[in-house]
Amino acid sequence: MKALKFLLQKEFRQIFRNPAILRMIFIMPIIQLMVIPMAADYEVKNVNIAVADHDHSVSSQQLIQKIAASRYFRLINYSNSYQQAIKYIESDKADIVLEIPLHFERDIVKENYSKLFLSVNAVNGMKGNLGAAYLQNIIHDYNDILRLKWIQLPKISAQPFIETVVINRFNTLLNYKIFMAPGVMVTLLTLVGSFLTALNIVKEKEVGTIEQINVTPIRKYHFILGKLIPFWILGLIVLSVSLLIIRIVYNVHPAGNIFNLYLFAAIYLLAVLGLGLLISTYADTQQQAMLISFFLLMIFIMLGGLFTPIDSMPYWVQKITWWLNPVSYFIEVVRMVVLKGSGLADIKNHILIILGFAIFFNSWAIINYRKTS
């Protein structure tokens, strides 16, 4: 026990003497949490639109004004030739071309029917897709206004009409920052847990100090605990710093009990620390450890449901994620607790699964870690 105390003392001394680690622990969460949620936004804004208006009527003017007034669109060109407008798509300056045909207004009034043409730049699929959808909404809206103007609706509508009302539960304003920030927090915790632990142990291998330690009577589990406990504590500190930043910058107050979050994070850290330990038993140099960690983290985060929902991934990828990816569980739990206010009973299964991950990674690592070669 005394040996463990001394190992911990030594470990903390080294950590606090290493300015790079301290910077990583405090400055990295601040920057990542400030930048990523602001930038990683699912809402498509600033869709550039070029309009080819052959009609030059009041109606076409009204429609264009309505589009330009929306904060989603930027009118970058107004002309009377489709050829000219399409050039903007070709040179990547516009995302959508709206063509208003000749006699647009006359046809609405006389024939009760008119057509518009949209040409969408699909190179950036998400922007094109969502932009077109927004534009159609606006045109639809305009259509309704026209109807009210031209046609006197009877008291009882001749056609059945369904009106939908949407309420966003748990995130009323559909604010993506609230949705992203807790997820980014998870990646930070994973980084500290697995990356730093792996690097720290491999550094001892690289410098040769592990050789010196191995000929001492220190027990295997003392050495391992001496490495894991400091990073477990650091992980919880990073969590606290992150929660504080989320509260101050995004004004997110977790709906659920923050204790549940800490409880889950404590177990989750055991799992990622085990992963770090496991990486360190296979890597001989810090460079190798970096590359392995980077590879795994990339996969964990991309498949973890931070940016794209897991449910829309192919079935076999979903299987991989649920079986092998601890990050996806934590992302889910954080969102459940912070946004929805889920309690212990709701995250019980997640806790058990992560406990399983922790046991799996740690036992594998301990079996693979040997003092003798």
Place this chain on the structure above:
Amino acid sequence: MPSVVVKNITKKYTQSKKEQPIIALQNISFEVEKGEIFGIVGPDGAGKTSLFRILTTLLIAEQGSATVDGYDVVKDYKSIRQRVGYMPGKFSLYQDLSVEENLNFFATIFHTTVEKNYDLIKDIYSQIEPFKKRRAGKLSGGMKQKLALSCALIHRPSVLFLDEPTTGVDAVSRKEFWEMLKRLKQEGITILVSTPYMDEASLCDRVALIQNGKIMAIDKPNSINQNFGKKLWAVRANNMFGVLKTLKSWQEVFSCYSFGENYHVVMKDDDNANAMAIHDYLFKCGYREIEIQLIDANIEDSFMALMHTENEK
């Protein structure tokens, strides 16, 4: 009872299945008495470090057995780790901890304190004590080595393993270091020290000459030299470079190599060899200012001779 017993140790490193394994140690056996300074002398790659790693329980040999202080290196590795001190060839203390912290750390993990064994390391540690607040990484080479030795001694080991302790250390520090080892010997500590420097061999009580994983000779340094068994001539002349070529191509010469300012020469027909014959031959070949002396062999000469016979085999 001998302090260290090595019996028929063989160690191979397998690179890949296709290639032949590299044999680091080949059927090595020797014994080291208690309180002895035992030198393992050999060039780089001879297998010195592998041998030390086996004896300090860091590596397991394929064949053979070894005991340290009566404990088996495989079965009783825990007991061995309690009682040996190991100083690896590469400086491997925590560079970001201070001198004092390193020493305290190693004392504690051996369940002891610096105060308890201070008398043992006093001579060594007192030299670096003025810098005890300095980080180990910022020490000079000689000071690092003293700190490493202090850390290896802090738990009063009964056997001390020093893997090339003087490599990369200046001449004065090397001399000091060997004096420290002599004092430790008086404390009854068995010391195994490996070195690539032949001149250090004469400072050991006994040496094992090792080459390509095989022990070529084990004896007191003096006995090894006496066993040289041939007349050794030191030769110099005006055109030194030419002399080497001439002598090497001369049929009568058994071996010839440069040693300091001279060439050391052994003749094939040893019994009838004399300085005049060599002198005459060199004179005939056009060399002047020829000096030839009969000298006693030292460890390096013995090593070269043993290597020569090994290669002949």
